[in-house]
Amino acid sequence: MPRTLYRDAALADGTGPELQVGVSVLVDDHRIEWIRPTGDELDPGPDVDVVDASGCTIVPGLVDSHSHLTLPGGAHWIDRGFDSAERLWQVAEHNARLQRAAGVRWARDVGSPVRADPVDGRTRALALGVRDRWAGRREYPYVRAAGSWVARAGTLPPGLGVEVEDGAGLVDAAVGQLDDGADFVKLYLDGPDQETAPFTVAEVRAVVDAAQRRGARVTAHSGMLPGARVGAEAGVHSMEHGFQLDADVAKAMAANGVALVSTLAVLESWRSFARTTTVPRFAEPAGRSQVAARREWAHESVRLAARAGVLIAAGTDFGGGSLRANQLAWEIECLVVAGLQPWQALAAATRNGGVLLGETDAGVIREGGPADFVLVHGDPLSDPAAMWRVWLVS
Numbered sequence: 001m002p003r004t005l006y007r008d009a010a011l012a013d014g015t016g017p018e019l020q021v022g023v024s025v026l027v028d029d030h031r032i033e034w035i036r037p038t039g040d041e042l043d044p045g046p047d048v049d050v051v052d053a054s055g056c057t058i059v060p061g062l063v064d065s066h067s068h069l070t071l072p073g074g075a076h077w078i079d080r081g082f083d084s085a086e087r088l089w090q091v092a093e094h095n096a097r098l099q100r101a102a103g104v105r106w107a108r109d110v111g112s113p114v115r116a117d118p119v120d121g122r123t124r125a126l127a128l129g130v131r132d133r134w135a136g137r138r139e140y141p142y143v144r145a146a147g148s149w150v151a152r153a154g155t156l157p158p159g160l161g162v163e164v165e166d167g168a169g170l171v172d173a174a175v176g177q178l179d180d181g182a183d184f185v186k187l188y189l190d191g192p193d194q195e196t197a198p199f200t201v202a203e204v205r206a207v208v209d210a211a212q213r214r215g216a217r218v219t220a221h222s223g224m225l226p227g228a229r230v231g232a233e234a235g236v237h238s239m240e241h242g243f244q245l246d247a248d249v250a251k252a253m254a255a256n257g258v259a260l261v262s263t264l265a266v267l268e269s270w271r272s273f274a275r276t277t278t279v280p281r282f283a284e285p286a287g288r289s290q291v292a293a294r295r296e297w298a299h300e301s302v303r304l305a306a307r308a309g310v311l312i313a314a315g316t317d318f319g320g321g322s323l324r325a326n327q328l329a330w331e332i333e334c335l336v337v338a339g340l341q342p343w344q345a346l347a348a349a350t351r352n353g354g355v356l357l358g359e360t361d362a363g364v365i366r367e368g369g370p371a372d373f374v375l376v377h378g379d380p381l382s383d384p385a386a387m388w389r390v391w392l393v394s
């Protein structure tokens with residue numbers, strides 16, 4: 001296999017606001033052999049393929065911390081969850097190609113429908129079979145998958161996730177997902193009644209403990225404030241969306257080491273549906289103002305979390321929300337609009353995702369590490385839209 005020298009690029013690795021220019025990177029057998037100033041390269045040896053990377057910035061392979069690999073997204077994303085298993089398997093293959101082209105190297109799958117797998121016949125969350133079959137194949141993202149959604153009965157459309165009636169059922173369902181091969185547990189802290197959390201702090205803590213005994217972590221969907229309070233106090237490992245935090249919840253999250261997985265672009269996508277669809281909850285005036293209000297609170301929540309020192313990782317929610325698999329750049333832009341510095345938004349979509357996953361190779365660029373980096377045209381540290389302009393994925 002020939003070695004590849006990426007010459008005279010800029011570099012932004014999400015550790016600070018300064019763009020490094022004049023950087024060369026030598027890759028050998030999918031590993032980074034060295035990173036040097038272009039004016040001071042080491043001899044790359046014979047048989048080297050030189051890529052003129054000028055005008056591009058090298059960024060770490062992106063980590064989409066909130067993916068739904070088996071689902072396509074769009075304004076009818078929930079309906080799509082009831083498509084045939086064969087169809088959803090094809091969707092996952094398509095999503096892998098979209099992610100790869102967009103520079104996403106790691107996908108954290110936070111929920112898929114339970115079905116008979118069209119390839120191995122096992123009945124379990126579909127993303128688990130997808131993860132297993134993609135493992136070790138460079139053209140696919142690295143996947144960590146949660147199994148299916150565990151929620152209080154009446155929260156999700158029947159037949160989509162795993163429904164439970166009480167705290168004991170919650171623990172059983174969570175352990176059941178781990179038995180099926182899930183890497184972590186995803187539970188719902190929104191309930192059928194939006195004003196009330198579906199589980200108590202003690203009930204959620206019991207799940208966190210049960211998962212911990214299996215060496216696994218628990219993440220919680222939280223769109224509403226009552227559930228966010230419970231998740232923060234119970235010390236789940238992370239909360240997804242966190243659209244309604246307040247200062248006390250943000251403080252409790254920081255104190256208990258609860259990360260926030262931001263999905264602000266979901267609300268931008270919903271805003272766009274006011275123009276592109278006739279779906280009443282997006283297109284009608286009442287729907288529009290509801291989305292606008294949620295967007296405002298969600299942005300404030302990100303600011304509160306950042307101020308409190310909460311780890312923020314970025315996700316698209318593609319598939320299980322309305323985005324598509326190649327749109328993580330949108331979330332980076334949204335985080336900057338919400339108030340993060342561009343380098344912090346880049347960190348959210350790269351290294352912070354690695355921290356969240358507990359994967360030291362995810363979202364980082366280092367000598368000796370895997371060559372999972374991306375070349376984007378422009379400077380993402382002054383212009384986050386550069387993250388859309390992916391030229392090469394190593």
Ligand SMILES: [Zn+2]
Nearest residue numbers: 110317320321
């Ligand atoms: Zn989701």
